[in-house]
Amino acid sequence: MRTISHLSTLAAVVSAFVGAQAADNAPAPWSNAALAPEERAKLVDQALTPDERLSLLHGIFAVPVFGLKLPEGAVGSAGYVPGVPRLGIPALQESDASLGVANPFNVRPGEGATPLPSGLALAATWDKDAAYAGGAMIGQEAWRSGFNVLLAGGGNLARDPRNGRNFEYLGEDPLLAGTLDGASIRGIQDQHVVSTMKHFAINDQETSRHGLSANIGEAALRESDLLAFELALEGGHPGSVMCAYNRVNGVYACSNDILQNKILKGDWGFPGWVMSDWGAVHGVEDISAGLDQESGEQFDKKVFFGKPLAEAVQGGSVPAARVSDMAQRILRSMFAVGLFEHPPKKTPLDADADAKVARHEAEEGTVLLSNPTGLLPLSHDAKRIVIIGGHADAGVLSGGGSAQVVPIGGAAVSIPMGGEGVMAPFHTTVFDPSSPYKAIKAKTSGAEIRFIDGAYPSAAAALAKDADAVVIFATQWMIEGEDVPDLTLPNGQDALIEAVAAVNPKTVVVLETGGPVLMPWLGKVGAVVEAWYPGAKGGEAIADLLFGDVNPSGRLPITFPVSTAQLPRPEIPGLGGPDAAQFDVDYTIEGADVGYRWFARKKQKPLFPFGFGLSYTHFDYANFKVEGGDTLSVGFDVHNAGKVAGADVPQLYLTDAAGKPKMRLIGWERVTVDPGASVHVSLKVDPRLLADFDEASHGWIITAGRYQIALGASATDLKQHGAAELSAVRLKP
Numbered sequence: 001m002r003t004i005s006h007l008s009t010l011a012a013v014v015s016a017f018v019g020a021q022a023a024d025n026a027p028a029p030w031s032n033a034a035l036a037p038e039e040r041a042k043l044v045d046q047a048l049t050p051d052e053r054l055s056l057l058h059g060i061f062a063v064p065v066f067g068l069k070l071p072e073g074a075v076g077s078a079g080y081v082p083g084v085p086r087l088g089i090p091a092l093q094e095s096d097a098s099l100g101v102a103n104p105f106n107v108r109p110g111e112g113a114t115p116l117p118s119g120l121a122l123a124a125t126w127d128k129d130a131a132y133a134g135g136a137m138i139g140q141e142a143w144r145s146g147f148n149v150l151l152a153g154g155g156n157l158a159r160d161p162r163n164g165r166n167f168e169y170l171g172e173d174p175l176l177a178g179t180l181d182g183a184s185i186r187g188i189q190d191q192h193v194v195s196t197m198k199h200f201a202i203n204d205q206e207t208s209r210h211g212l213s214a215n216i217g218e219a220a221l222r223e224s225d226l227l228a229f230e231l232a233l234e235g236g237h238p239g240s241v242m243c244a245y246n247r248v249n250g251v252y253a254c255s256n257d258i259l260q261n262k263i264l265k266g267d268w269g270f271p272g273w274v275m276s277d278w279g280a281v282h283g284v285e286d287i288s289a290g291l292d293q294e295s296g297e298q299f300d301k302k303v304f305f306g307k308p309l310a311e312a313v314q315g316g317s318v319p320a321a322r323v324s325d326m327a328q329r330i331l332r333s334m335f336a337v338g339l340f341e342h343p344p345k346k347t348p349l350d351a352d353a354d355a356k357v358a359r360h361e362a363e364e365g366t367v368l369l370s371n372p373t374g375l376l377p378l379s380h381d382a383k384r385i386v387i388i389g390g391h392a393d394a395g396v397l398s399g400g401g402s403a404q405v406v407p408i409g410g411a412a413v414s415i416p417m418g419g420e421g422v423m424a425p426f427h428t429t430v431f432d433p434s435s436p437y438k439a440i441k442a443k444t445s446g447a448e449i450r451f452i453d454g455a456y457p458s459a460a461a462a463l464a465k466d467a468d469a470v471v472i473f474a475t476q477w478m479i480e481g482e483d484v485p486d487l488t489l490p491n492g493q494d495a496l497i498e499a500v501a502a503v504n505p506k507t508v509v510v511l512e513t514g515g516p517v518l519m520p521w522l523g524k525v526g527a528v529v530e531a532w533y534p535g536a537k538g539g540e541a542i543a544d545l546l547f548g549d550v551n552p553s554g555r556l557p558i559t560f561p562v563s564t565a566q567l568p569r570p571e572i573p574g575l576g577g578p579d580a581a582q583f584d585v586d587y588t589i590e591g592a593d594v595g596y597r598w599f600a601r602k603k604q605k606p607l608f609p610f611g612f613g614l615s616y617t618h619f620d621y622a623n624f625k626v627e628g629g630d631t632l633s634v635g636f637d638v639h640n641a642g643k644v645a646g647a648d649v650p651q652l653y654l655t656d657a658a659g660k661p662k663m664r665l666i667g668w669e670r671v672t673v674d675p676g677a678s679v680h681v682s683l684k685v686d687p688r689l690l691a692d693f694d695e696a697s698h699g700w701i702i703t704a705g706r707y708q709i710a711l712g713a714s715a716t717d718l719k720q721h722g723a724a725e726l727s728a729v730r731l732k733p
């Protein structure tokens with residue numbers, strides 16, 4: 001008897017341990033894919049031991065630095081959260097991927113990935129399909145590299161053109177940024193890889209990001225930075241949201257009940273999990289403010305979501321039900337995105353196909369800023385072209401920090417920059433191996449192509465004097481953790497451009513910059529092209545555009561000011577101060593009037609406005625019709641009045657809302673039109689863009705009245721005007 005009972009106890013123990021396959025080998029109840037992800041998550045949660053549950057709630061920075069040994073099974077990148085093998089729960093293998101799958105500190109020796117052009121380049125495409133394709137590409141590369149979570153989906157607004165991370169984000173407008181962010185997140189998650197949306201919220205400058213408080217009223221925040229996230233959430237349904245380092249109105253973002261519980265999970269009904277940024281957890285109390293998972297735990301003062309959380313549960317300060325909620329939110333997203341059914345498989349990348357995605361984005365996102373005498377496109381028959389600076393003989397610039405991608409085949413040029421602090425190991429300027437020099441050479445039939453580094457303006461000018469065309473590559477490197485102090489081109493490049501343009505007016509300046517720069521030489525050069533950080537095939541894309549094999553169609557997603565004196569904050573708050581200094585950044589100055597809206601309010605003329613970009617053809621707009629009601633419906637025709645095919649981005653702006661002057665992008669379309677042809681566009685405006693956020697009644701309100709809108713080629717080039725009556729509407733927050 002005794003033996004039998006002993007055996008049956010053993011059987012019970014064994015059955016508990018195999019879990020996923022119970023004693024009768026029946027599949028675990030949560031393996032039923034017909035159940036809703038929430039339901040499946042609940043079933044797993046019921047099977048978890050308390051220790052297992054806790055183990056899902058915190059993870060490491062998965063790189064063997066700071067004395068860490070990489071645990072067995074960790075692929076190695078920004079994050080790793082072990083799974084629960086007994087229940088068949090996969091580990092979370094997390095990688096940064098703002099612009100491609102990262103490989104920090106070469107943790108996966110020699111493993112490269114395809115770098116997409118910068119976020120601003122993507123935003124300059126105004127192309128949802130390009131955003132989806134880029135997301136799908138990095139999602140697929142991540143999946144083939146063993147990752148199932150990407151720390152992608154950066155959607156912070158470019159409130160300041162000096163923000164060191166603008167190159168990871170999607171510009172200054174919430175509609176543009178949120179729409180493209182959502183499409184890119186959807187692309188990632190369609191590959192069965194969870195995407196985050198980050199950095200929630202208003203992490204809009206890097207200087208003292210660990211200490212500053214971003215101060216702003218609720219209505220202004222809802223109509224700007226939060227609107228971008230809200231739209232990205234609706235468009236992309238990210239499995240996870242990453243809370244930011246900074247404080248918002250005095251409270252750290254990851255400790256912020258209003259942001260995480262009330263707005264994200266409450267008003268917006270976000271069903272996934274909130275993960276911390278690396279080193280952004282301030283205590284177990286963050287859990288009651290809505291934080292679900294501690295990431296990169298080595299960076300926090302302690303592993304708060306380990307033992308301290310277990311003690312808090314025992315002591316009753318964190319309810320066990322909340323811990324289950326945290327685990328279920330993670331599991332829900334894992335089920336919703338297909339992490340159980342479609343585990344990543346180490347497979348070679350399809351580098352050629354992926355490079356095409358990057359190239360297409362660069363071609364669409366490069367902006368022709370100036371071409372007053374038609375110097376561009378260059379002739380394929382040019383006899384002598386001089387290329388200057390920017391390491392253009394070897395490659396194209398990329399941005400630094402956690403978004404840094406190790407390009408396939410390695411960097412073309414890699415320059416250690418030195419420095420101090422946590423970000424110091426990231427201080428290397430990397431050029432992707434796509435040589436503009438070679439690409440330009442390939443466009444000509446045997447022209448003499450010369451390259452000079454541009455270190456000495458006099459030497460560059462001497463070489464450039466008699467060239468048929470000169471192309472100067474000017475660079476501005478940006479990196480996470482730092483802002484640029486001002487908008488000048490560094491390292492004497494302005495003087496270089498002046499010296500060369502003085503001897504040869506057929507000078508084209510190609511900018512490879514993290515964002516806007518000043519151009520004191522603008523009137524003296526023949527053409528200016530903003531190529532941002534153009535990614536894996538940037539050199540080829542630039543050459544295509546310079547020679548007219550691709551017609552430029554990018555439009556600025558960010559205002560280029562004449563000087564920093566035009567900005568809401570002429571100086572970057574805290575610049576030069578100690579790291580993580582605690583101070584306030586006053587965003588009430590501009591409120592929701594970010595970028596072009598600030599310029600409109602102050603009646604300032606920028607160097608180049610939001611939405612601006614030239615083409616080798618030109619477009620006219622006709623038959624502009626506006627209908628009112630609960631929202632605005634708009635129709636118009638776009639006519640290509642030039643001689644070559646091209647793509648245009650007609651933009652709709654609200655200019656007056658029921659008697660109140662306003663300036664706000666409310667819609668756009670990207671259309672390709674043959675010469676002489678017309679394309680009809682119909683747009684229905686998201687009513688939130690016509691509304692004000694009303695704090696008192698907690699919702700969006702459209703005041704009844706007449707709404708005036710304009711159809712423009714940029715925020716300052718409004719070509720057609722119309723108006724319609726709207727009825728009073730109230731929308732949920």
Ligand code: BGC
Pocket residue numbers: 078096151198277278296402
């Ligand atoms: C960045 C995040 C990144 C994380 C992990 C942080 O410093 O702010 O964007 O995902 O590191 O590398």
